[in-house]
Amino acid sequence: MSPIAGLLQCDSVEPNLEPNLAAGAAQAVLADAATDDPEGDEPEDLPLELLFDEEVPTGRSYGPLESLQQLGKFVFFDELSVPNDKQGCVSCHDPAAGWTLKDAKxxxxxxxxxxxxxxxxxxxxxxSNAYARNMPLQLECPPFLLPCGGxxxxxxAEGSDAPRVAGATAHVGVEVFKGKASLQDLFAQFLGPVxxxxxxxxxxxVEQNISEQQVCQHVAAAPYYSLYTLAWGEKIDCSAAGFMLSFKxxxxxLAAWQASGEVNSFSSKRDLALAADIGAEGAGVAFPLNGLTAxxxxxxxxxxxxxxxxxxxSNTPVFVxxxxxxxxxxxxxxxxxxxxxxxxxxxxxAIPGPLGSPGIGARSGLPNQLGMHKTPTLRNVDKRPTTSFVKAYTHNGWFKSLESLVHFYNTSDVSSNGATAAKFGITRCDPKKDWTEAAARAANCWPAPEETGTLAIGFLIGDLDLTVAEEAAIVAYLKTLTDTKTVKPPQLLQ
Ligand code: HEC
Ligand code: HEC
Structure with missing residues (x-):
């Protein structure tokens, strides 16, 4: 058995291979990549040909694309932090909690x-870090939606060579293909915001607190290190001159794995019901779906x-x-x-640190963009490990339940125009007090918005004229967006 087959439990391998990237093609690309390398310095301690020729038990070879995604998966689950190696990406993005924090307290x-x-x-x-792969780059957004993407x-994390709004993070560009030009066709799809x-x-x-060079050294010494070699066609270089390229x-x-079918499984009740009706009815499919309740x-x-x-x-927002x-x-x-x-x-x-998050307005410096945050995906918004597990919603987690958030959307316009709030008898909470969601619900009031720049309340939201039953129906629909598949950590066989 090849070392790689011994390393991984292959039933956990679910690559996101493009149809034209069959394992054979991927191998050919890697072979190219090897000849591309001016120094020809193939790693000595890894019998690459053997690894590539060996079929893993699922019947597929381990090509560079799959190796890249598996490397990302191992790193995602690796608790790799200073001190004590106790925090990984998974600590704050747990698949069982809908890719968010796994600590209900x-x-x-x-x-x-x-x-x-x-x-x-x-x-x-x-x-959630899942379903983030298709975020457009800032530069690709239609002008009337400015700003968007990232x-x-x-x-x-704008994902583009030319930052659009001030304060963009560092960028991973084509420099990662240095000496590996033929991998570019295969891997360039993963460059971008993620x-x-x-x-x-x-x-x-305030996250993993480990330097780029230490990450490189950790991966070089990890049991899964050979995935790096398989993906990039050369050994990981953690020297002072090389670690930054390896880190990138x-x-x-990580981006490649987060773009995979494993992370974006589209396996929710809504997806399955839709697929079933598309199968039965073809192009004429419409809601109500047979697989969903009334x-x-x-x-x-x-x-x-x-x-x-x-x-x-919606990724295809429609106004009417x-x-x-x-x-x-x-x-x-x-x-x-x-x-x-x-x-x-x-x-x-209750949130520590700087209490307010002025959103993209803080970067753009435009007062009318204060408080504007990116619309989060609603996929897995109700996914939780147990029914009593508390999740936090919106950027500062003030909301603890979907019921309250939907009630807020329905009634948050407490001005004299807000007929729905009036129907429910909802008022403005006392501004002199701090309010939790539970206290505000008990007092039948909503606290003032933290930021008032370009507020959507009173315009698109806040006075929706929904009944209690209609609010509950929306919550029920949100719960159909929970993926039925839950990614498990990759396993080492030995
Ligand atoms: C200590 C907790 C923590 C750890 C560890 C952590 N994250 Fe996050 N992650 C966050 C927070 C908080 C945000 C939002 C930060 C912000 O918007 O300013 C975030 C945002 C993200 C996003 C953006 C999602 C979107 O649509 O905007 C992705 C993707 C992501 N993290 C992936 C990762 C990966 C990959 C790792 C490991 C290398 C990781 N995270 C480690 C807390 C964490
Ligand atoms: C004007 C655009 C807009 C409309 C309309 C809108 N949302 Fe949102 N939604 C957002 C934004 C932006 C956020 C994040 C806000 C923040 O964190 O400050 C959000 C957050 C959420 C969240 C929290 C998700 C999370 O992971 O924290 C849920 C759930 C949600 N919306 C559901 C709904 C429902 C249901 C409706 C219809 C009743 C709706 N939204 C209407 C823009 C909108």
Whole structure:
């Protein structure tokens, strides 16, 4: 058995191979890449030909693309931090918790994740890292949606060579293909916001707190190190001159895995019901779907219709939807427009660090963009390890339940124009007090928005005229977006 087959449990391998990238083609590319290398310095201690020729038990060879994605997966789950190797990407992006923080107590209270360093705490809620792969680059956004694209709540991992808004993070560019030009065709698809993002958590003191060179050295000594060689066709170089390139290549691996079918499984109840009806009815498919309950189907109708959620939570936002049952049929729906809005989230007094998150307005310097945060995907928004597990919603996690958030969308306009709030008897909470979501619900009031720049309340949201039953139907629909598949950590066989 080849070392790599011995290393991995192959049933956990679910590559996202493009149809034209059969294993054979991938091998050919790697062979090319090897000849590309001016020094021809193939690693000595790894019998590459043997590894590539050996079929893994699933019947596929281990080509560079699959190796790259598997490398990313191992690094994602590796608790690789200073001190004590106790924090990995998975600590804040747990698949079982919908790729967010796996600590229900933190979600309930301080929201922001503790970092690896003693006493270090972040200042914002970890969003899902899944389904982020298709975020457009800042430069690709249509002009009327400015600003949009990128990842992070304020989009600062822009993913492009020419940053558009001030304060963009460092960028992973084609320099990673130095001496490996033929890998570019295969791997360039993974450059972009998610690869740029992956440079950030390791050296960040409120996250993994480990230097780029230490990450390189850790991977070089890890049991899965040969995946790097298989992916990049050369040994990892952690010398003073080489570690930064290696580190960036690890970021590309993280992006490649986060773009895989494993992370983006499209396996929710809604996906399965839609696929079944497409199978039975073909192009004429429409909601209600046979596989959803009447309540869930009603939730869909409201989401794309009366409640107007799809204005922002759809990758094909439509302003006037004539028949909501004929909308939302894209199997690849990501439930985000990748743009920035201020929905008027109240200040969260429980969050440590700088209390306010002025969103993209803090980067652009434009007052009318204060409080605008990127619309998060709604996929897996209700995914949790147990029913009593508390999740936190919106950038500062002030909301703890989908029920309250939907009620907020329905009634947050407490001005004299807000007929729905009036119907429910909702008022403005006393501004002199700090409010948790539970206290505000008990007092039947909403605290003032933290930022008032370009507020969507009173315009698109806040007065939706939904009944209690309709709110519940929308929540039921959101719960159909939970993937039925849950990624497990990769296993070493020995
Ligand atoms: C200590 C907790 C923590 C760790 C560890 C962590 N993250 Fe995050 N992650 C966050 C937070 C918080 C944000 C949002 C930060 C912001 O927007 O300013 C985030 C944002 C992201 C996003 C952007 C999602 C989007 O759509 O905007 C991705 C992707 C991501 N993380 C992937 C990773 C990867 C890969 C790793 C490991 C290299 C990692 N994270 C490690 C907390 C963490
Ligand atoms: C004007 C655009 C817009 C509309 C309309 C809208 N949303 Fe949102 N939604 C957002 C933005 C932006 C955020 C993040 C806000 C923040 O964190 O400050 C968000 C956050 C959320 C979240 C929290 C997700 C998480 O991971 O924390 C849920 C759930 C949600 N919206 C559901 C809905 C539903 C249901 C509707 C319809 C009733 C709706 N949204 C209408 C833009 C919108």
């Amino acid at each position: 933190v979600n309930q209270l301080q929201v922001a994740a503790p970092g690896a360093a003693l006493g270090a705490v972040g200042s914002i809620k970890p969003p 990842v992070f709540w304020d989009g600062r 690869a740029d993002q992956a440079l950030q958590p390791f050296p960040n003191p 290549r690890i970021a590309v691996a 309540k869930e189907n009603l939730g869909h109708e409201l989401f794309y219709g009366k409640a107007g959620c799809a204005l922002c939570h 939807i004539e028949d909501p049952n004929k909308a939302g049929l894209d199997p690849g729906e990501l439930y985000t427009d990748a743009a920035y809005h201020n929905i008027g989230v109240p200040r969260n007094p």
